[in-house]
């Protein structure tokens with residue numbers, strides 16, 4: 251199944267951000283979206299999630315799908331612990347025993363077992379974002395929307411989160427739509443990489459990256475070539 255975005259239109263006052271926009275997203279794959287600031291990436295995620303309404307157009311294949319949305323900033327509840335933040339969104343979904351198993355599993359997978367009783371203000375930015383990633387995966391969603399989730403983090407934390415994310419995804423495939431400004435991140439992560447541009451926004455190019463994720467590195471010639479091409483499109 252593919253999520254099909256058809257004839258999407260959205261304007262803010264008199265600025266048309268989307269005008270008859272089409273895009274396809276493959277189920278249980280990672281689709282990365284690159285594009286200049288202000289071209290409409292967050293607006294697109296907000297429309298897919300239903301936070302905002304499109305003026306026109308349809309999202310085929312979205313019916314009855316459950317969506318998790320991972321924002322740029324962690325958005326945790328300061329008065330709940332790491333454990334409590336994840337438990338909060340699962341309490342109406344799973345019985346206690348199953349819930350506890352799931353929470354433990356995800357906290358462990360993002361490497362925060364020792365910090366499960368800490369409150370967000372006691373954690374670093376990277377640790378908080380790890381809690382958000384664990385929370386997004388713990389929630390039984392079909393589609394995971396990620397808006398620059400590693401933005402502003404230092405390179406070491408970013409790398410560890412990046413691999414934690416791939417590990418979580420490999421264990422539990424979801425349809426991921428991942429917005430980023432980082433070309434390398436998109437190439438190392440995505441099955442498809444869309445490059446957007448202009449206003450109203452257009453797809454400038456879509457790259458299919460068939461190389462297995464575990465074999466990818468920016469030393470590979472094919473990825474270097476694609477990076478150059480994307481760079482030229484975005485310049």
Ligand SMILES: Nc1ncnc2c1ncn2[C@@H]1O[C@H](COP(=O)(O)OP(=O)(O)OP(=O)(O)O)[C@@H](O)[C@H]1O
Pocket residue numbers: 262263267285286287288289290291292293294
């Ligand atoms: N609520 C709003 N009211 C008016 N204009 C808006 C609103 N939200 C977004 N816009 C405008 O719509 C355009 C697309 O914004 P959007 O945040 O979707 O871009 P983006 O590609 O995610 O940008 P960035 O990469 O900087 O996060 C921008 O010109 C922005 O100023």
